[in-house]
Amino acid sequence: MTGMPPDLPEKAETDPQAPVRPRREFIRNAALFTGTVALLGGGLEALTRRPGAAAEAAPGEPLAQARRPLGPYDTSEAVTPYAQATTYNNFYEFGTGKDDPARLAGSLKPRPWTVLIDGEVKKPVRVDIDTLQSWFPLEDRIYRMRCVEGWSMVMPWLGFPLAALLRRIEPNSKAKYVQFTALHDPKQFPGQRGNVLDWPYVEGLRLDEALHPLTFMAVGLQGRVLPGQNGAPLRLVVPWKYGFKSIKSVVRITLTQKQPRTTWALAAPDEYGFYANVNPAVPHPRWSQATERRIGELRRRPTLPFNGYAEQVAHLYKGMDLRRFF
Ligand SMILES: Nc1nc2c(c(=O)[nH]1)N[C@H]1C(S)=C(S)[C@@H](COP(=O)(O)O)O[C@H]1N2
Ligand SMILES: [Mo]
Numbered sequence: 001m002t003g004m005p006p007d008l009p010e011k012a013e014t015d016p017q018a019p020v021r022p023r024r025e026f027i028r029n030a031a032l033f034t035g036t037v038a039l040l041g042g043g044l045e046a047l048t049r050r051p052g053a054a055a056e057a058a059p060g061e062p063l064a065q066a067r068r069p070l071g072p073y074d075t076s077e078a079v080t081p082y083a084q085a086t087t088y089n090n091f092y093e094f095g096t097g098k099d100d101p102a103r104l105a106g107s108l109k110p111r112p113w114t115v116l117i118d119g120e121v122k123k124p125v126r127v128d129i130d131t132l133q134s135w136f137p138l139e140d141r142i143y144r145m146r147c148v149e150g151w152s153m154v155m156p157w158l159g160f161p162l163a164a165l166l167r168r169i170e171p172n173s174k175a176k177y178v179q180f181t182a183l184h185d186p187k188q189f190p191g192q193r194g195n196v197l198d199w200p201y202v203e204g205l206r207l208d209e210a211l212h213p214l215t216f217m218a219v220g221l222q223g224r225v226l227p228g229q230n231g232a233p234l235r236l237v238v239p240w241k242y243g244f245k246s247i248k249s250v251v252r253i254t255l256t257q258k259q260p261r262t263t264w265a266l267a268a269p270d271e272y273g274f275y276a277n278v279n280p281a282v283p284h285p286r287w288s289q290a291t292e293r294r295i296g297e298l299r300r301r302p303t304l305p306f307n308g309y310a311e312q313v314a315h316l317y318k319g320m321d322l323r324r325f326f
Contacts, residue, residue, distance in 0.1 A: 073214055074142040075308070080153035082222045084295050089229045090147065091248055092197050093182070093189035100191070105228030108188045108249065113233050119254035120175035123168070129233045133219055135168060136160035140223075141216055143239035145246070146278050146307045150300075152292045157237055158220030163211045171207065171255045178210040179203070179260035180236055181252040197263055203236065203247040204260035204274065208316055214239055214309060217250075240309040242276045273326040277317065278307035282326050 070076055091101035113129040138158055146152040166178075184200035186192040192199045209215060216237040219226055226232045231248025238245045244264050254260075264272035271285055280290045280303040291300040306313050 075144055075154060077144065077154050079142065079156055080295050085153055085155055085221065086227050086229055088295060090243065091229055093191045093201065095191045096196060101229035104190055107190065108228040108232060110228065110233035115234060115250065116252045117169050119256050120172045121255050122170035122172055125169060136164050143237060144307050145239065145243055146292055146303065148242040148244060148284060150287065150292050151295055153295050156222050157216055157218040158223065159216050159218035161213055162215045162217050163213060165217065166211060174257050175255035176207055177256045177258065177260055178205050178207060179254045179256050180247045180250050182247055183249045183251045197267055201247055201263045202260065203245055203262050205238065212313060212316065214312060240277060240306040240313045242278055245276050276326065277322065278303060279305060279322055279326065282323050
């Protein structure tokens with residue numbers, strides 16, 4: 001599928017020669033701009049430390065409310081309003097339009113849901129999502145999210161570090177990578193009735209990336225149960241990589257010896273790589289990565305190396321040619 005433009009860039013925003021953004025879009029953005037209020041300062045409203053709480057609530061329903069100071073992994077930047085974070089999405093299993101996921105997410109049934117954890121591990125397991133969630137205290141993390149298309153958001157996730165799960169299932173000495181597989185079910189995912197991508201969506205990380213404390217498995221967003229359009233009931237979040245690495249609706253986590261195949265690298269190998277670390281110095285072959293538009297803002301802002309997480313993660317890539325490992 002070489003002719004197919006993967007991760008369609010927002011033409012009007014990334015390509016200076018594209019037609020001027022439709023007026024409708026402009027008005028929407030202006031409204032967002034004035035509506036963007038920092039939810040932080042005193043702390044984030046939301047989140048629960050009660051294991052299993054997310055399982056009892058319906059999607060979009062508030063979880064137990066709590067306030068807390070910002071943690072070491074949180075950004076203090078203004079959180080993207082929930083209405084935007086849940087209506088402007090990439091989730092090709094529902095379709096390629098930004099509004100397809102929110103419109104069609106009702107067909108996804110996040111319960112019951114089983115996750116298989118297997119491969120090079122000492123304790124493979126097939127586990128129900130509610131049981132899996134109950135193994136860990138739920139934490140929250142306010143992360144930047146940067147899509148390779150050139151837009152970004154600030155997302156308050158609720159979930160647990162992937163490292164906690166990996167410690168529990170114990171990778172063996174052959175394990176070098178982690179592969180993630182999303183649900184493949186055209187009955188629940190209308191977009192899978194076509195072949196815009198090879199299904200199921202797959203992603204992967206090197207084991208040390210997977211074990212990094214920033215690498216997160218989300219089950220909630222902004223204090224609510226994760227909505228279908230954001231990857232219910234379980235999605236990966238890797239904040240220093242382009243958004244496509246953060247695979248949604250995960251059903252399988254497999255430890256492997258070899259570098260796993262990943263959906264976008266398969267779809268367009270000259271445009272997307274396995275590592276996909278956010279890097280403003282390396283343009284996508286068809287557009288620059290130097291700047292981004294934070295959803296809700298009018299002006300573009302500079303994109304930061306590793307999406308602003310260089311201090312925490314740059315050491316993972318010492319000695320690697322970062323241009324090559326896009
Ligand atoms: N299974 C699956 N996961 C996916 C995608 C997808 O199409 N299918 N899109 C990715 C892309 S390109 C981005 S930018 C993020 C968007 O996450 P969000 O909609 O929660 O902001 O999800 C990623 N995870
Ligand atoms: Mo993306």
